[in-house]
Amino acid sequence: MIHALDDAASRLGLYIGQPLANARAMCPDLKVFDADVVADAKTLSDIADWCDRFTPLVALDPPYGLFLDITGCAHLFGGEAALLQTLVRALARQGFAVSAAIAGTSVCARTLTRQASGTIVADGAEAAAISRFPVSALGAGEAITTGLRRAGLKTIGDVAARAPGEITARFGARFSTLLAHALGQGDAPINPRKPLPDYIVEKRFAEPIATDTMIAMTLSRLADTLIASMEKQGKGARRLEAAFFRTDGAVRAITVETGRPVTKSAVIDRLFRERLDALADPLDPGFGFDMVRLSASRTEIVVQEQRDLDANVHDNDELAALIDRIAARIGGKRVVVHLPQDTHIPEHAVLAAPAQHHLAVAMQAEWPARAESEPPLRPLRLFEKPEPIKVPFATVPDGPPHQFTWRRALHAVVRVEGPERIAMEWWRQDGRQLTRDYFRIEDAEGLRFWIFRDGLYEGEVFDADGKPVPPSWYVHGLFA
Amino acid sequence: MSGARISALATLRGQIERIETAEVVHRQGRVALGHAEVDSALKGGLARAVIHEVFCEGRQGAAATGFVMGLAGRVSARRPLLWVRQDFSELETGALSMSGLAELGLDPRRVVMVRAADVESALRTSADALACDALGAVVLELWGETRQFDLVASRKLTLAAQSSGVTGLMLRMAAQPLPSTAETRWMLRTAHSPPGAMWSAWGAPRFDAELLRNRHGPCGRWIMEWKCDECQFSEPSAHPQPVAAAPAHRPDPAFQRRAG
Numbered sequence: 001m002i003h004a005l006d007d008a009a010s011r012l013g014l015y016i017g018q019p020l021a022n023a024r025a026m027c028p029d030l031k032v033f034d035a036d037v038v039a040d041a042k043t044l045s046d047i048a049d050w051c052d053r054f055t056p057l058v059a060l061d062p063p064y065g066l067f068l069d070i071t072g073c074a075h076l077f078g079g080e081a082a083l084l085q086t087l088v089r090a091l092a093r094q095g096f097a098v099s100a101a102i103a104g105t106s107v108c109a110r111t112l113t114r115q116a117s118g119t120i121v122a123d124g125a126e127a128a129a130i131s132r133f134p135v136s137a138l139g140a141g142e143a144i145t146t147g148l149r150r151a152g153l154k155t156i157g158d159v160a161a162r163a164p165g166e167i168t169a170r171f172g173a174r175f176s177t178l179l180a181h182a183l184g185q186g187d188a189p190i191n192p193r194k195p196l197p198d199y200i201v202e203k204r205f206a207e208p209i210a211t212d213t214m215i216a217m218t219l220s221r222l223a224d225t226l227i228a229s230m231e232k233q234g235k236g237a238r239r240l241e242a243a244f245f246r247t248d249g250a251v252r253a254i255t256v257e258t259g260r261p262v263t264k265s266a267v268i269d270r271l272f273r274e275r276l277d278a279l280a281d282p283l284d285p286g287f288g289f290d291m292v293r294l295s296a297s298r299t300e301i302v303v304q305e306q307r308d309l310d311a312n313v314h315d316n317d318e319l320a321a322l323i324d325r326i327a328a329r330i331g332g333k334r335v336v337v338h339l340p341q342d343t344h345i346p347e348h349a350v351l352a353a354p355a356q357h358h359l360a361v362a363m364q365a366e367w368p369a370r371a372e373s374e375p376p377l378r379p380l381r382l383f384e385k386p387e388p389i390k391v392p393f394a395t396v397p398d399g400p401p402h403q404f405t406w407r408r409a410l411h412a413v414v415r416v417e418g419p420e421r422i423a424m425e426w427w428r429q430d431g432r433q434l435t436r437d438y439f440r441i442e443d444a445e446g447l448r449f450w451i452f453r454d455g456l457y458e459g460e461v462f463d464a465d466g467k468p469v470p471p472s473w474y475v476h477g478l479f480a
Numbered sequence: 481m482s483g484a485r486i487s488a489l490a491t492l493r494g495q496i497e498r499i500e501t502a503e504v505v506h507r508q509g510r511v512a513l514g515h516a517e518v519d520s521a522l523k524g525g526l527a528r529a530v531i532h533e534v535f536c537e538g539r540q541g542a543a544a545t546g547f548v549m550g551l552a553g554r555v556s557a558r559r560p561l562l563w564v565r566q567d568f569s570e571l572e573t574g575a576l577s578m579s580g581l582a583e584l585g586l587d588p589r590r591v592v593m594v595r596a597a598d599v600e601s602a603l604r605t606s607a608d609a610l611a612c613d614a615l616g617a618v619v620l621e622l623w624g625e626t627r628q629f630d631l632v633a634s635r636k637l638t639l640a641a642q643s644s645g646v647t648g649l650m651l652r653m654a655a656q657p658l659p660s661t662a663e664t665r666w667m668l669r670t671a672h673s674p675p676g677a678m679w680s681a682w683g684a685p686r687f688d689a690e691l692l693r694n695r696h697g698p699c700g701r702w703i704m705e706w707k708c709d710e711c712q713f714s715e716p717s718a719h720p721q722p723v724a725a726a727p728a729h730r731p732d733p734a735f736q737r738r739a740g
Contacts, residue, residue: 278601318614319560319592326594326605334595338578338588350578355592363589367582372709375683376583380549381542381574409539415673415682440683446670447539448683477574480546480584480670480685480706 003035006097037063047091048193049251052243053291054083056200059190065113067106067190080120088118094249103129106190107181111137111156126184131157140178144171156182197241197295201225208247208288215244215289219272222294223265230299236261239298242272244283245291252283257332258324259356260317261300267321268294274328316363323355337362344422346382346476377420377440379450379477386474389451397457400439404451406475411443422452434460434471440479448479509645511554514712515704518689522664523697526555530663531638531648535692538654541573543670546584546685548619548651550706550713553586555647556616562609564594564602569623569653584685585708590616599628603637610640610648621651634660657692665693671703674717684708686716 002018009030014023024030040063048066051058054077057069070083077083080102091098099117103109108126112119114137121129130137133156135148148171153159159167160183168176181188201222209215219242230237238261243253256271276283327335336352339362343349353362371377390405400416418439426433434455441449455461455471463469509528512519519525526532532551536544552561563576578588594609596602599622606620620637622629638661641648650662657665667690673682685706691699703716 315559315614318612322562322609322612322614323592325608330594330596330601330605334597336593336595338591338593340578340588346577346579350588352593359592365589367578367588370583370585370708373681374708375681376580376685376708378577378579378583379542379574380546380577380580380584382577382580383574384570417683442673442683446672446686446688448542448670448673477577477580478542479580479683480542480549480687 045193046249046251047096049253050245050249051087052251052293053245054087056194056196056295057190057192058194059192061110065110067109069190069192070102084118084120090249104184105181105187107138107178107188108184110139111182114139124184126182127160130182131155131160135159138178138182140171140175144175147171195297197297198235198299199226199230199237199296200293201229201295202291202293204291205289208285208290209292210285210288215276215283215285215292216269216273218292219294220265220269222292223268223272226294226296227263227265227268230296231263234301235296235299236263236302237268237296237299238262239296240268240271241295241297243293243295244285244289245293246285247287247290250286254279254283256324256328257356259320259327259359261302262324263302267324271324271328274325278329316359320359323359327354327356332356339365340367343425345425346378346422347384376479379448380480382477383475386452386454386476389473389475391473398437400441401451401473404473404475406449411445411447411449413441414444415442416440419453438476449475450477450479451475511557512712513551513554513704514707514710514714515702516715517700518691518702518704518713521691521694521697521700526551526647527663527696528555528647529641529645531634531641531650531661533650533652533657533660533662533665534668535652535655535657535666536668538572540669541569541653543685543687544651544653544668545573545576545621546706547666547668547687547689547704548621548649549581549584549586550685552617552619552647552649553584553711554713555649556590558587558590559616560590560592560614561617561619562592562594562606562615563619563621564596564606564609565621566599566602566623567595567597569621570595572623573653583708584706585711599626603628603633606648607633607636607640610637610646611644613644613646615646617647617649619649619651621653622655623653625655629660631659631661634662638662662693663695664691666690667692671716 001020002014002016002023005014005016012027014026020032044060044062044064044066048058048060051066051068055068055070055073059067061067074080074083077086084100084102088098088100099113101109101112101117101119103112103121104123104126108121108130111130111133112121115133119129134154135156136145138156148159159179164176167179180186203218203222209218237258239255239257241253241255243251245251254272254275256275258271262268323335332354335355337355337358339351339353339358341349341351387406391401392403400418401413403410403412416439419437422436422438424433424435436452436454438450438452441451443449451473453471453473457471458468461469461471510523510525511528512525534544534548565576576593578591581588581591594605596605602620602622606618609615609618637648669688671686671688673686676682687704689704690701693699704713705716707714
């Protein structure tokens with residue numbers, strides 16, 4: 001079946017949805033390529049990335065369309081006509097067949113691209129511009145288009161001439177809204193791919209830049225400008241994105257996040273240097289970047305604090321900055337602070353949370369107090385997954401083992417303390433619910449273990465016949 | 481010509497002087513560990529603003545962790561502690577448990593953990609962190625022999641520590657001691673709990689600590705105990721810990737030390 005075709009093929013009378021055998025019968029030397037919907041979507045998204053250079057508001061209109069909201073942008077490119085020409089030429093040079101149009105509403109512009117590429121419609125002239133086009137250009141779906149044609153309404157002008165009430169009664173409210181939008185009465189908002197950043201600064205180059213020093217210099221100058229514009233409104237950046245537009249159309253975006261709002265360009269500069277340094281696939285300038293954009297996609301109002309007198313504030317700032325730098329280098333999830341959790345299951349008692357976002361909370365967290373003059377009751381090193389040990393026998397069925405084998409080494413038990421029984425949380429329904437009996441153990445060498453028996457003796461673990469099976473033993477942690 | 485030479489010599493002398501005074505300034509900061517013999521061997525306590533190395537065999541990892549944690553607790557004095565560790569060591573000896581840390585009498589709120597994927601990023605992160613004077617101590621936990629941690633890397637860490645005044649602690653599990661610029665180097669083993677009645681409270685951290693290298697004093701080997709309540713090391717107690725709870729209003733441990 002034909003999925004898509006070019007102009008030459010459609011002139012031959014082939015159409016989308018036609019069985020391939022029929023098409024081959026009409027035109028034996030047809031060139032056929034397998035359709036790849038995923039690659040098509042990827043290409044469209046790449047083109048959308050590239051279109052970011054014209055406006056930050058780019059929306060996808062699958063399968064082939066893109067909406068660009070160029071309100072207030074066109075003068076930067078020498079007017080609407082020049083913008084349209086630049087865009088179409090650049091895409092055509094890359095081998096894409098493009099039809100583009102500019103109009104006051106997105107639906108009207110889309111209708112125009114299907115019939116009259118390159119048109120620019122002034123505000124208020126939408127109805128006049130599209131009235132002569134066939135109804136199929138509206139893209140309202142097969143059923144409605146056929147219905148309109150059967151009713152004798154051939155052009156959009158014909159449909160527009162009828163009373164809106166009649167159209168709604170016959171073809172539904174959705175179609176009448178679409179028609180109204182196409183005629184320039186109200187507009188459907190486009191759905192941009194990315195939220196509009198709070199602050200954007202960018203630099204275009206007549207000659208593409210490729211060297212690291214130039215890139216670094218550009219970034220630090222952009223950072224200066226960005227900070228200056230944010231400072232006026234007392235804002236600081238929490239999330240920054242640098243986008244590098246390559247001459248061949250590829251766009252690379254790099255994001256850094258910070259734990260607290262950044263108000264110094266030197267800090268931004270350093271964060272990006274760390275990030276660029278540590279990229280797994282380094283920034284490839286190819287033939288050079290012709291545009292670099294720096295945007296602050298999340299900002300916060302900066303609260304000015306008394307800095308000079310309070311050493312604590314200084315220390316906290318320094319620590320937060322260090323955490324940001326490390327996170328920019330190795331990833332935010334790899335720098336963690338710890339929050340106590342309200343549970344007695346040892347492996348869930350502490351939650352590791354990204355330090356960038358939880359530093360302040362973690363510094364104030366309430367940890368359960370330890371029992372005075374007791375030895376440590378929880379191990380210093382805890383295995384994420386308890387490791388199975390082999391226990392040959394226990395003198396008392398319920399008691400601790402005399403010796404056990406862990407990682408193929410035999411440990412003779414010298415001292416034991418326990419059991420400490422930890423029952424699973426029956427109110428949470430996740431997985432196995434066996435009671436654990438924990439023992440603190442010291443072996444002949446002086447190593448101290450925290451081991452447990454998973455399940456009560458002859459009480460919780462059964463085989464297929466319902467007979468009790470001896471429960472298994474695990475080592476869960478090591479004491480200092 | 482000789483004039484140029486003399487001025488060059490003067491510059492060099494100045495540089496050396498500066499380096500040495502920087503060292504002397506930080507040398508003042510020594511923290512007593514609480515174990516009298518160890519403190520006297522260390523000339524008053526563990527030096528700040530330098531690197532200390534703690535080695536252990538693979539299976540003694542938990543004991544060495546406890547010892548390093550104790551040193552860090554003494555040295556960092558209520559300032560944040562950055563613990564950099566390699567992914568692999570977590571598989572071998574388990575993750576550092578904050579509940580366990582709290583049980584040792586230390587404060588888990590001050591610990592920021594960096595989970596470095598490999599040795600290179602761990603080294604780089606710790607060099608970065610050592611230059612940040614807001615920290616009390618930086619711990620770098622590495623498992624096994626590493627080519628990357630050579631004299632140059634070690635010197636880099638030492639210089640960073642000197643300039644910022646932050647103490648660096650290297651926890652080297654399953655590794656052999658090699659030449660480095662560390663101030664002290666320890667070999668750690670666990671020690672048995674003291675014998676006592678079955679019902680007595682045993683299991684307080686007890687270390688068999690061997691001081692292999694000490695740049696400004698003698699070496700030695702001691703049994704050291706960590707007192708969870710006082711947050712300091714001590715001589716091994718002949719008797720097990722008291723069964724009765726200690727009074728809530730204890731005198732200040734520092735004051736006690738001065739008096740005794």
